[in-house]
Amino acid sequence: MLSDGTTEEKSSVRSASSGRAAEERQAPLRSYKLYVAGKDIEGDGWVYTVSGRSLLEDVFTSVTLKRSLEKDAESDAAQHPYVVGRCAIASDDSLALASEAAAAAAPGWAAFPLERRMRLGHRFREELERRRDEFVDMLIAEAHPAKLARWEYSSLLQIFSEESLGWYQEQMHTEFRHGNRRLIVRRQPDGVVAFNPPQNAPLPSAALGVLCLMSGNAVVMRAPRSIALSTMWLMRDVVAPILDELGAPPGTLNALCANPKQTMDRWIADPLIDDIFYIGGSQEGLRLERSCVENGKKAILELAGNDCVVVWSDADVPKAVEAITEAFYGSGQICMVPNGVLVHPAVADELLAELQEQVKRIRPGYPEEEDVLLSPVRRSERFFRLLDQALDQGGTLVTGGRRMEVDGTPSDTGVFLQPTVVRVDGLARAREFDIVREETFFPLIPVVVAEPASDEELLTRFVDFTNANPYGLRNSLWTGSDEIIDTFVRQVVNGGLLKINDSHMGCVPYLPTHGGTGLTGGAFGEANYPMLKTSHLQGVSIASGVSPYEAVFGA
Incomplete structure (x- = not known):
């Protein structure tokens, strides 16, 4: 934002800024409907994203553009170079459809062999590497400094590195031989994970949802209403095609832009939701944790750090x-x-x-x-x-x-x-x-x-x-x-x-990037590996030629 100076000078600055922005915007406007059950569906209106640079060059014009477009999506303002994208807004009915689609898809996706689900992580990394510039540009459009955007990108490469993916797979399934028994310690998916990324870093946070999918869960992703574009891009243009490639059932991933309170209230009450992965402030997160426990759900919290x-x-x-x-x-x-x-x-x-x-x-x-x-x-x-x-x-x-x-x-x-x-x-x-x-x-x-x-x-x-x-x-x-x-x-x-x-x-x-104790992670806080946090331990014994009586009382 520029301050001081005459009205004429400010007008001149806005004109020059618009000219620079016009040169920057060469790609068509990104537009995302709601993504539910493998289909793009209409929403209840639109929210628009203006570039981070525009909010510094001319905040008045940028905010006015957003407001006018959200009142009239057919306005010529959509052609303004400051406007970089839009996302459809979910209604209550759309939120319900997303939960139903995820619950229907979850058993089928969970039945996929772990090795095949792990392929999602490897393919996601490949897509990150191929689309590096696009990833960084999406963050810059949402006002992340380029240097930090590249750090966020490199952090995801570590989370999805070959070393990390191998370690996750070991934790998800380990086998032992004990006499005539084959013993398995494994983690099974919780079911449907509802994911709420934060407003300050929605894109890299939403990428953690890929790890929840790799556990065998179906995911409902809420793109923050105030800054939805990058989350919808990642889910719809990057993750969804990989799931299709792997043959995942429609509804394994659902992504929509929605009001936070409306969404949280519905998720807490919805019997089809098993886990709520919440990234946000400590006060709100700890209240959510209490509500989740009362409603028989698992709260996975990434809250404040100090x-x-x-x-x-x-x-x-x-x-x-x-x-x-x-x-x-x-x-x-x-x-x-x-x-x-x-x-x-x-x-x-x-x-x-x-x-x-x-x-x-x-x-x-x-x-x-x-x-x-x-x-x-x-x-x-x-x-x-x-x-x-x-x-x-x-x-x-x-x-x-x-x-x-x-x-x-x-x-x-x-x-x-x-x-x-x-x-x-x-x-x-x-x-x-x-x-x-x-x-x-x-x-x-x-x-x-x-x-x-x-x-x-x-x-x-x-x-x-x-x-x-x-x-x-x-x-x-x-x-x-x-x-x-x-x-x-x-x-x-x-x-x-x-x-x-x-x-x-x-x-x-190998090491976690998120997770902690106390006001950071709630009553069950610890280092957060999303594949592990959205799954639960199960032991399996497969015996051959064992006498049940002798197993209980000894030979």
């Missing part, structure tokens, strides 16, 4: 700070980034000085520009409330704290927020600060400097502080000491992932 980076006295400070600056990627609106730092007092000043330097490379810009890492923050009132509270409580502003324009100029009206660091002295009262205790979801990170003490006492305090976090997505540690590493590995029980001397948000084969 991750901590621990920096010991012997850490490689520049590299540790590289990991800490991940807190600002996407303006902190990614649950997997660090949300706080706990630093040994011996290296606190060095770390803060290095952090001030490295923050200078974190800049805003249009999403398709290289090296842009910040995203717009539309609702920033809470950011300033949290910052003011921290400073009033005795925190020290190290850097940042203001709004800025797309070119990085400080401004009282800009839609970007400066990467902001606050020093908090004292571990004992750190969680009295809301910026320490809660997930902020802003480019705002507290650096908690522990009180001086012996290393033995500090190590105990650091472990206790990490384990006491009510959230539990990821934790990370920076140290050169094998003893400190061993202590953290043995004693840190909180969280779904522990990273040591590594990128905090980076993904690797």
Whole structure:
């Protein structure tokens, strides 16, 4: 969004912006109906997507276009270069049809051999590799900076790597020989999984639905109404054709854009839905979990994260700070980034000085520009409330704290927020600060400097502080000491992932990318492998020449 300047200047900017957008838009408008039971069906109206760049160049025109088109889909406004796609809206009847189609397809799909269902994962990876540019462009259109879009893409390649797929298959089916018995420990699909991806990253999150399908479940995918395009593209244009290729029954995958409350209320009450895979805020997710239990359903939750980076006295400070600056990627609106730092007092000043330097490379810009890492923050009132509270409580502003324009100029009206660091002295009262205790979801990170003490006492305090976090997505540690590493590995029980001397948000084969304890994953939270979470264990014994009497009472 541009601010200041005369009306004539703003008009000139809008005209120039429209010209640039016209050059960018060469492909036809993407249009997706509801996808139910293997067919595209009509919806109850449309929601439109305008490009992420347009919302920065001319937010007034972009919002006006969306509103006019959603009132009149036949309007000539659909030809405007800012408009990149549309998705049909589901009615109650369509939601019911999707559940019925999934329930009808689930037994047939579950009967497919595991090896054949695993082929879906291999083919999905092949399609990701073939359509890399299209995947990244879809994210850029939804305002993800290009650099982050490529990280999201590479993360999915790790989730669907040959190593990871092999490990998933081992977990789904293992066999043993015991005397005259063939013993099988396997996981069976839960049935119908209703999947709710989040608004901040719907495309890569929706891709986790492929893993639910690989377990043998049928899936009903809800594309977020406010940002539906990429989810519908992935399900309809990428996943559905692979399922057809594999011979999956119609209804194995259903995808539709729908109102969140309307959909959740229906899914909770619907006896045809077995699991609800929900990605969103902790308060809403924990309420959903209670409702699911009351209605006999499994809730699979990916909620907020409030991750901590621990920096010991012997850490490689520049590299540790590289990991800490991940807190600002996407303006902190990614649950997997660090949300706080706990630093040994011996290296606190060095770390803060290095952090001030490295923050200078974190800049805003249009999403398709290289090296842009910040995203717009539309609702920033809470950011300033949290910052003011921290400073009033005795925190020290190290850097940042203001709004800025797309070119990085400080401004009282800009839609970007400066990467902001606050020093908090004292571990004992750190969680009295809301910026320490809660997930902020802003480019705002507290650096908690522990009180001086012996290393033995500090190590105990650091472990206790990490384990006491009510959230539990990821934790990370920076140290050169094998003893400190061993202590953290043995004693840190909180969280779904522990990273040591590594990128905090980076993904690797075999290990989970999501999942955690407490406010991150609910009462049943743990590291989240969607193939395993949407299935259940079953033991099988196949005997030959065994006497039942002897099996019970012995020879």
